[in-house]
Amino acid sequence: MNIGEIAKRAGVSRSTVSYALSGKRTVSDNTRQKIQRVIDELGYRPNASARALANGRTSTIGLVFPPAGDHYTGMQLDFIGSVVEAAATHDYDVLLSPSGVDSDRSFQRLLGERRVDGAILMEIRLEDDRVDHLAALGFPCVAIGRTAHPENGWWVGLDHTALAAACVRHLADLGHRTIAFVNRPETLLRTGYESARRGLEGFTKAAAERGLTVRTYCCGDDAASGQACLEQILHDEPATTALVTLNEAALGGIYRGLAQADRHVPRDFSVTGVVAGRWAETVTPQLTAADVPAEEMGRRAVELLMERLDRPDATPRHHLLVPPISLRASTGPAGLPGKAEVPASAPFPQS
Amino acid sequence: MNIGEIAKRAGVSRSTVSYALSGKRTVSDNTRQKIQRVIDELGYRPNASARALANGRTSTIGLVFPPAGDHYTGMQLDFIGSVVEAAATHDYDVLLSPSGVDSDRSFQRLLGERRVDGAILMEIRLEDDRVDHLAALGFPCVAIGRTAHPENGWWVGLDHTALAAACVRHLADLGHRTIAFVNRPETLLRTGYESARRGLEGFTKAAAERGLTVRTYCCGDDAASGQACLEQILHDEPATTALVTLNEAALGGIYRGLAQADRHVPRDFSVTGVVAGRWAETVTPQLTAADVPAEEMGRRAVELLMERLDRPDATPRHHLLVPPISLRASTGPAGLPGKAEVPASAPFPQS
DNA sequence: TTGAAAGCGTTACCAA
DNA sequence: TTGGTAACGCTTTCAA
Numbered sequence: 097m098n099i100g101e102i103a104k105r106a107g108v109s110r111s112t113v114s115y116a117l118s119g120k121r122t123v124s125d126n127t128r129q130k131i132q133r134v135i136d137e138l139g140y141r142p143n144a145s146a147r148a149l150a151n152g153r154t155s156t157i158g159l160v161f162p163p164a165g166d167h168y169t170g171m172q173l174d175f176i177g178s179v180v181e182a183a184a185t186h187d188y189d190v191l192l193s194p195s196g197v198d199s200d201r202s203f204q205r206l207l208g209e210r211r212v213d214g215a216i217l218m219e220i221r222l223e224d225d226r227v228d229h230l231a232a233l234g235f236p237c238v239a240i241g242r243t244a245h246p247e248n249g250w251w252v253g254l255d256h257t258a259l260a261a262a263c264v265r266h267l268a269d270l271g272h273r274t275i276a277f278v279n280r281p282e283t284l285l286r287t288g289y290e291s292a293r294r295g296l297e298g299f300t301k302a303a304a305e306r307g308l309t310v311r312t313y314c315c316g317d318d319a320a321s322g323q324a325c326l327e328q329i330l331h332d333e334p335a336t337t338a339l340v341t342l343n344e345a346a347l348g349g350i351y352r353g354l355a356q357a358d359r360h361v362p363r364d365f366s367v368t369g370v371v372a373g374r375w376a377e378t379v380t381p382q383l384t385a386a387d388v389p390a391e392e393m394g395r396r397a398v399e400l401l402m403e404r405l406d407r408p409d410a411t412p413r414h415h416l417l418v419p420p421i422s423l424r425a426s427t428g429p430a431g432l433p434g435k436a437e438v439p440a441s442a443p444f445p446q447s
Numbered sequence: 448m449n450i451g452e453i454a455k456r457a458g459v460s461r462s463t464v465s466y467a468l469s470g471k472r473t474v475s476d477n478t479r480q481k482i483q484r485v486i487d488e489l490g491y492r493p494n495a496s497a498r499a500l501a502n503g504r505t506s507t508i509g510l511v512f513p514p515a516g517d518h519y520t521g522m523q524l525d526f527i528g529s530v531v532e533a534a535a536t537h538d539y540d541v542l543l544s545p546s547g548v549d550s551d552r553s554f555q556r557l558l559g560e561r562r563v564d565g566a567i568l569m570e571i572r573l574e575d576d577r578v579d580h581l582a583a584l585g586f587p588c589v590a591i592g593r594t595a596h597p598e599n600g601w602w603v604g605l606d607h608t609a610l611a612a613a614c615v616r617h618l619a620d621l622g623h624r625t626i627a628f629v630n631r632p633e634t635l636l637r638t639g640y641e642s643a644r645r646g647l648e649g650f651t652k653a654a655a656e657r658g659l660t661v662r663t664y665c666c667g668d669d670a671a672s673g674q675a676c677l678e679q680i681l682h683d684e685p686a687t688t689a690l691v692t693l694n695e696a697a698l699g700g701i702y703r704g705l706a707q708a709d710r711h712v713p714r715d716f717s718v719t720g721v722v723a724g725r726w727a728e729t730v731t732p733q734l735t736a737a738d739v740p741a742e743e744m745g746r747r748a749v750e751l752l753m754e755r756l757d758r759p760d761a762t763p764r765h766h767l768l769v770p771p772i773s774l775r776a777s778t779g780p781a782g783l784p785g786k787a788e789v790p791a792s793a794p795f796p797q798s
Numbered sequence: 799t800t801g802a803a804a805g806c807g808t809t810a811c812c813a814a
Numbered sequence: 815t816t817g818g819t820a821a822c823g824c825t826t827t828c829a830a
Contacts, residue, residue: 098807109817114809121810124815141559145505146807148496149822156542156562163532173524180543181514184553189562191507192531192541202535208492211507211540319729348729355731378670378699378729380706449823460801465825472826475799497823500806 097140106134117142156189157401158212160203160226162196162219169317169345171372171388175218175240178394186402188213198225207235214401216240220251222288236408238401240393241290242416250404252396252415256291256342256370259386260298262421263340263368266384268306270338271430272366275303275310276329278322278341278350282314295342295370311336315346322349323356330357337430341369344376351379362428373422381425389419453491457482468493507540508752509563511554511577513547513570520668520696522723522739526569526591529745537753539564549576558586565752567591571602573639587759589752591744592641593767601755603747603766607642607693607721610737611649613772614691614719617735619657621689622781623717626654626661627680629673629692629701633665646693646721662687666697673700674707681708688781692720695727702730713779724773732776740770 103110108127115121116131123131134140148154159179161172180190191212195203196219203226206212213236217226220241230237231249242253260277267275277299279285285292296312303310311333315325325346329336330353341350350367359365361381373387396415404410454461459478466472467482474482485491499505510530512523531541542563546554547570554577557563564587568577571592581588582600593604611628618626628650630636636643647663654661662684666676676697680687681704692701701718710716712732724738747766755761 099809100807110808111810111818112816115816118809122815127815139559141555143500143807144556144560144562145496145499146822147560147809149494149500149806149824150808150810152822154496155556163535168524168528170521170524173519173521173528176527176543177519177524180545184514184545187552187556189553189556190543192510192527192543194531194535201538202540204492205495205506205538205540208490209495209498211495318725345729348731352731374669378696380699380703450825451823461824462802462826463800466800469825473799478799494823497806498825500808501823501825503806 097138099140099142102131102134102138102140105138106131154211154213155187156191156212157183157398158191158193158206158215160193160195160206160215160217163194170375171344171390172218174372174374174388174390175394178391179216179398182395182398186398188398188402195226198229207233214238214405216397216401220253220290222290222293224288236401236404238397238404240397242414243290246414248412250400250412250414252393252400253417254291254370254388254393255416255418256294257298257301258418259370260295260340260342261302262386263370264299264302264306264308266368266421266427267338267340267366268302268308270366270427272338273308273430274333274335274337275308276333276336276339277310277312278325278329278339278343278346278369279312279314280343281316281321285314291342291370299340309333309335315341315343317343317345319346319349319352322346323353324349326350326353327357330359337364338366338368338427341367341371343369344371347371347375347379347383362426364431366427366430368421368427376422376424379426384421384424384427386419386421389417393417448489448491450491450493453482453485453489456489457485505562505564506538507542507563508534508749509542509544509557509566511544511546511557511566511568514545521726522695522741523569525723525725525739525741526745529742530567530749533746533749537749539749539753546577549580558584565589565756567748567752571604571641573641573644575639587752587755589748589755591748593765594641597765599763601751601763601765603744603751604768605642605721605739605744606767606769607645608649608652609769610721611646611691611693612653613737614721615650615653615657615659617719617772617778618689618691618717619653619659621717621778623689624659624781625684625686625688626659627684627687627690628661628663629676629680629690629694629697629720630663630665631694632667632672636665642693642721650691660684660686666692666694668694668696670697670700670703673697674704675700677701677704678708681710688715689717689719689778692718692722694720695722698722698726698730698734713777715782717778717781719772719778727773727775730777735772735775735778737770737772740768744768 099110099113103113116123116128183190193202193206215237217239220239222244224243239251280292313325315321368384371385376383376385450461450464454464467474467479534541544553544557566588568590571590573595575594590602631643664676666672719735722736723741727734727736
């Protein structure tokens with residue numbers, strides 16, 4: 097079943113069928129109807145490969161994200177979902193590529209073989225060879241995340257520096273003086289993963305400004321690591337009364353560790369961080385956090401990419417988002433060291 | 448940059464380049480090296496659309512799953528991840544299609560336009576028009592899930608009936624007499640979503656066999672709904688001492704509701720169900736559950752599909768998995784109604 | 799061991 | 815308003 101067959105049965109030429117379908121040339125009502133009847137009857141749909149070959153567009157975008165070492169985090173997965181849905185509203189399909197670096201086979205296939213019209217890159221590193229490569233090629237892409245040199249790029253990012261800093265200030269305002277930072281796994285930090293780096297930077301700077309005592313930790317992306325990390329924190333500095341985390345997968349473990357150490361949240365210990373909203377709400381008490389607007393970010397990335405595909409010479413655009421901290425139930429005034437309880441409404445003690 | 452250019456620079460014909468690349472015809476070492484040099488130098492990769500058009504294979508598989516109403520559950524997302532990674536090991540890319548029914552635009556594109564060589568279907572309904580349609584077409588596909596008539600199909604499924612029943616028996620063995628079932632949302636149950644239907648069936652049947660008192664509930668896929676559902680359960684029947692759930696997204700809310708009702712898990716109340724392992728481990732106490740082996744299921748589905756693509760006339764194969772219940776910390780012996788505590792080692796009371 | 803040429807199913811240009 | 819035809823970039827058959 098191909099366009100020639102349709103043309104024959106409708107008694108017209110192939111080009112007329114093509115134009116009737118695309119609308120790029122006027123076709124008389126009469127013939128259009130004739131053609132449509134045949135198409136409906138035979139359930140014809142033009143072959144995507146042939147079309148892509150002829151007009152150079154695949155109507156597909158690539159979504160590039162690193163292979164999960166062990167598993168994907170909820171946030172990563174939220175991005176995937178939102179990108180797919182946003183693309184669908186533009187009648188684009190999404191081709192997934194589990195590629196962390198430039199040299200991955202899948203990445204090469206996607207771009208080298210022209211399987212996609214454009215790409216969305218996730219899990220950006222501050223120095224990211226995928227971004228550099230694509231930029232050098234002039235290949236249409238939008239990053240979810242921001243490299244160290246984002247000036248002329250297309251991206252939608254989160255201001256992790258500001259977000260982590262806001263968390264610190266929130267804790268400092270509540271009177272906490274000794275706090276910890278629970279980051280993503282060390283390999284991610286070392287490879288320059290953006291949120292891990294910028295989050296750490298924001299945390300460190302804000303804590304210094306407020307003169308807080310801090311310790312920073314890396315933590316595996318799972319509950320067991322979270323629990324172990326918390327135990328380490330209390331072991332290293334029992335006076336710690338609060339922490340900031342970027343690691344939503346560890347969150348359940350952190351809470352568990354706190355419970356086992358008999359630190360009640362938020363009475364004895366405050367927890368906050370940067371986490372997708374729906375994950376923040378699954379823990380008890382619900383996490384006060386800067387909610388990562390994954391859905392919005394995915395949607396915006398797609399919109400940016402569509403714009404770029406429509407006008408290849410458009411000037412680079414981007415969105416830097418700074419979602420506010422959602423006050424939920426996991427933070428409270430710092431208790432006096434040694435005292436068990438402080439009424440929630442009491443002015444916090446200054447040491 | 449195309450094959451003709453490579454041929455010209457290497458001083459051979461296009462067919463020779465093609466054969467050098469595919470290995471489908473012997474090429475002298477000498478010319479092969481000449482060709483390879485040019486290819487490396489220019490970074491040439493054959494165009495995927497042209498190749499697909501010429502040989503009828505796209506080297507892409509479609510992954511079909513319903514659009515998230517509100518968001519995706521962790522399990523859905525685990526499937527996506529595992530399918531993508533498994534496909535990558537076979538050098539296949541994955542095209543995502545958010546399609547719940549046959550008539551979705553995206554589904555039509557995928558199949559009608561021959562964008563993919565085969566498909567993997569997720570979120571199967573007992574009567575699923577996508578499965579029927581594909582089967583009628585003889586289109587290579589593998590379902591993750593099992594319809595009401597799975598005899599001649601290709602699929603990898605979970606025995607939800609047996610799993611839910613095992614949960615019930617586990618609770619009954621611990622002495623629980625009044626238990627509840629927390630299912631997925633009502634719309635899913637009504638539309639015949641497999642795990643919701645078979646899970647409910649298994650629960651009901653096993654409970655009847657053991658003469659238990661039961662109530663069944665549907666519950667939204669989020670923490671707030673879980674909490675509300677639990678309150679309803681205790682309101683409807685305060686004597687309830689345990690529940691079985693398929694709804695991992697509601698789990699956090701269920702725990703929260705239990706805590707607020709002052710029911711300690713597992714001392715006063717036992718919770719179990721069918722949930723992906725890593726989610727079971729994020730809650731405290733960790734959930735005793737039949738762990739959904741999402742990674743294995745995704746991998747097996749891809750393997751089955753590869754097999755089917757290789758041998759189009761192979762006889763249908765499938766895997767029905769029945770993972771054991773992982774004993775963790777959320778279930779314990781039923782307490783006597785009105786009594787607060789029962790030593791874990793005590794024989795459970797028979798009423 | 800290699801080359802020439804005919805597809806694969808569209809699109810879009812050039813004529814009419 | 816329409817038809818004929820040359821691309822698009824590859825694979826594969828047929829010949830040499």
